[in-house]
Amino acid sequence: MSDAVVVARGVGKVFGTDTDRVEALRGIDLQIARGEFISLIGPSGCGKSTLLRLIGDLLQPSAGELVVNGKPPRQARLDRDYGIVFQQPTLLDWRTVRANVELPLEIMGVAREERAARAEEMLALVQLAEFADHHPWQLSGGMQQRVAIARALGFRPALLLMDEPFGALDEMTRELMQQELLRIWTETETTVVFVTHSIPEAVFLSTRVVVMSPRPGRISAVIDVPLAHPRDVETRESDDYYRLITEVREALRRGETGEGRR
Amino acid sequence: MTDASADVVATTSRWSPRVRRIMGFLGVLVVVVVIWELYKVVGKALGGVVPGTELRLRPPPDDRIMPHTWDVVLQLFRPVRRNGELTVLLLGKAALFTLREAFVGFVVGGLVGFGLGVAFVRSTLAERAFMPYVVASQTVPIIAIAPMVVVWGGKLDIPQWLSVAIIAAYLTFFPVTINTVRGLRSPAPTAMEMMRSYAASPSQVLWKLQVPAALPYIFTALKVSATASVIGAIVGELPAGFRDGLARALLEFSQQFNAEKLLAAILMSAIAGILFVGIVTWFEHRLVAAAHRQE
Numbered sequence: 001m002s003d004a005v006v007v008a009r010g011v012g013k014v015f016g017t018d019t020d021r022v023e024a025l026r027g028i029d030l031q032i033a034r035g036e037f038i039s040l041i042g043p044s045g046c047g048k049s050t051l052l053r054l055i056g057d058l059l060q061p062s063a064g065e066l067v068v069n070g071k072p073p074r075q076a077r078l079d080r081d082y083g084i085v086f087q088q089p090t091l092l093d094w095r096t097v098r099a100n101v102e103l104p105l106e107i108m109g110v111a112r113e114e115r116a117a118r119a120e121e122m123l124a125l126v127q128l129a130e131f132a133d134h135h136p137w138q139l140s141g142g143m144q145q146r147v148a149i150a151r152a153l154g155f156r157p158a159l160l161l162m163d164e165p166f167g168a169l170d171e172m173t174r175e176l177m178q179q180e181l182l183r184i185w186t187e188t189e190t191t192v193v194f195v196t197h198s199i200p201e202a203v204f205l206s207t208r209v210v211v212m213s214p215r216p217g218r219i220s221a222v223i224d225v226p227l228a229h230p231r232d233v234e235t236r237e238s239d240d241y242y243r244l245i246t247e248v249r250e251a252l253r254r255g256e257t258g259e260g261r262r
Numbered sequence: 263m264t265d266a267s268a269d270v271v272a273t274t275s276r277w278s279p280r281v282r283r284i285m286g287f288l289g290v291l292v293v294v295v296v297i298w299e300l301y302k303v304v305g306k307a308l309g310g311v312v313p314g315t316e317l318r319l320r321p322p323p324d325d326r327i328m329p330h331t332w333d334v335v336l337q338l339f340r341p342v343r344r345n346g347e348l349t350v351l352l353l354g355k356a357a358l359f360t361l362r363e364a365f366v367g368f369v370v371g372g373l374v375g376f377g378l379g380v381a382f383v384r385s386t387l388a389e390r391a392f393m394p395y396v397v398a399s400q401t402v403p404i405i406a407i408a409p410m411v412v413v414w415g416g417k418l419d420i421p422q423w424l425s426v427a428i429i430a431a432y433l434t435f436f437p438v439t440i441n442t443v444r445g446l447r448s449p450a451p452t453a454m455e456m457m458r459s460y461a462a463s464p465s466q467v468l469w470k471l472q473v474p475a476a477l478p479y480i481f482t483a484l485k486v487s488a489t490a491s492v493i494g495a496i497v498g499e500l501p502a503g504f505r506d507g508l509a510r511a512l513l514e515f516s517q518q519f520n521a522e523k524l525l526a527a528i529l530m531s532a533i534a535g536i537l538f539v540g541i542v543t544w545f546e547h548r549l550v551a552a553a554h555r556q557e
Binding site for chain 2: 053056058077078079080082083084086087088090092094103104106107108
């Protein structure tokens with residue numbers, strides 16, 4: 001409780017007017033401890049991306065209490081306590097890779113030399129140092145996402161929010177990127193909240209998987225993933241891995257049909 | 263991907279893209295000249311009427327109304343009047359005179375257009391309140407407004423050429439406003455969310471995200487505005503009664519019913535416009551194309 005990066009109590013979100021209400025989230029109770037890797041998984045429209053955006057103060061809750069890094073989400077955003085990565089890399093085409101990574105640091109008013117040093121460091125972390133002076137369109141989709149991750153971590157936030165970041169990549173690149181992300185997570189000791197559609201991805205990456213049910217989105221199950229680190233190709237072929245995938249799949253199905261709701 | 267296919271064409275042809283562009287331009291020019299002269303030849307052979315009817319061919323193919331293309335070019339190198347200077351010199355100076363007014367109007371109109379665009383994106387209220395008037399301003403015929411502007415300018419003791427520049431600015435600002443608004447709104451929603459996640463101030467979002475994203479749109483508008491400002495300057499010169507400037511030359515030659523001189527003047531006006539757009543395009547390549555090559 002004391003070292004919880006995210007605490008949600010009874011969080012709800014409603015969109016729209018009185019006549020046209022859409023209840024995206026209802027009664028979300030969740031605690032995320034420092035250093036965890038949490039996946040949010042559920043069918044389309046279950047509110048997982050909405051929940052991510054509530055944590056990031058890109059949306060405001062309609063009900064309940066949400067504390068991020070010990071503060072209200074708005075303060076956490078103003079203090080730049082989190083970095084965010086979307087499904088599209090959203091890199092600025094008119095800037096080089098290096099200048100893209102420096103963008104948040106520029107906005108925060110970090111001095112030029114320090115900005116350059118941090119950018120070098122982050123690009124080395126994602127193994128793209130040789131591409132620092134390229135432009136985004138010269139890179140593949142996977143490489144662009146790595147730049148987006150470097151950018152999100154450049155200012156060393158406590159929390160990393162990711163909204164299906166590998167959704168637009170092919171399967172093989174996806175698996176490589178998952179491996180990369182785990183390495184980065186271990187090296188930077190960031191807490192990660194990761195939204196995904198993919199059950200194997202959720203199990204491979206996470207310390208815990210939060211299974212959500214269809215609209216109105218609720219948490220139908222939270223499943224521990226006690227697989228050992230470091231996780232690699234062997235993990236993907238282990239019995240425990242498959243067992244956990246089945247467990248998550250069944251939790252999803254139960255959530256959809258309404259049995260065993262939390 | 264058009265870029266990739268353009269590269270394929272370039273490598274299979276033995277001429278560089280630049281040479282091919284120039285050849286294409288000259289080719290079209292030759293075709294236009296051939297069509298012009300062919301029309302004259304055939305028209306004269308037909309006796310100036312549509313075959314089988316009494317209808318006269320329009321435009322009439324006779325040399326007074328439709329001079330030979332080479333006569334128009336030759337006129338440029340003849341004196342504009344007895345003991346006068348060469349036509350091309352007169353028209354060249356007139357074009358420069360008009361271009362100066364057009365350029366000032368272009369810069370003023372461009373800045374005003376950009377400013378309005380930024381204001382409209384910052385405040386939807388401002389956009390809803392003022393956009394209808396902005397649009398309406400463009401539907402009023404410039405020929406009606408130009409004399410008024412010149413008269414008011416005179417009352418306010420503004421130099422006449424500045425009044426003409428204002429008229430040029432009037433025709434310039436609208437495309438820039440519309441395209442600025444479009445361009446400032448072009449970034450994806452996730453790009454705006456990303457800026458919000460960095461707690462960027464509105465002016466940081468404007469200058470680091472929206473304006474660079476808007477540059478291709480703004481330059482497109484500036485190319486339109488370049489030609490519009492030349493037209494505005496010419497229209498503005500008419501009520502101002504300038505001796506110098508293209509308007510006076512065009513008016514005089516048309517009153518003399520001299521087709522060669524008139525067409526020569528039109529040719530020079532066109533060249534002025536082309537040069538102006540060429541300069542804007544050069545700036546565009548320097549500022550925009552390098553960064554936005556994907557689009």
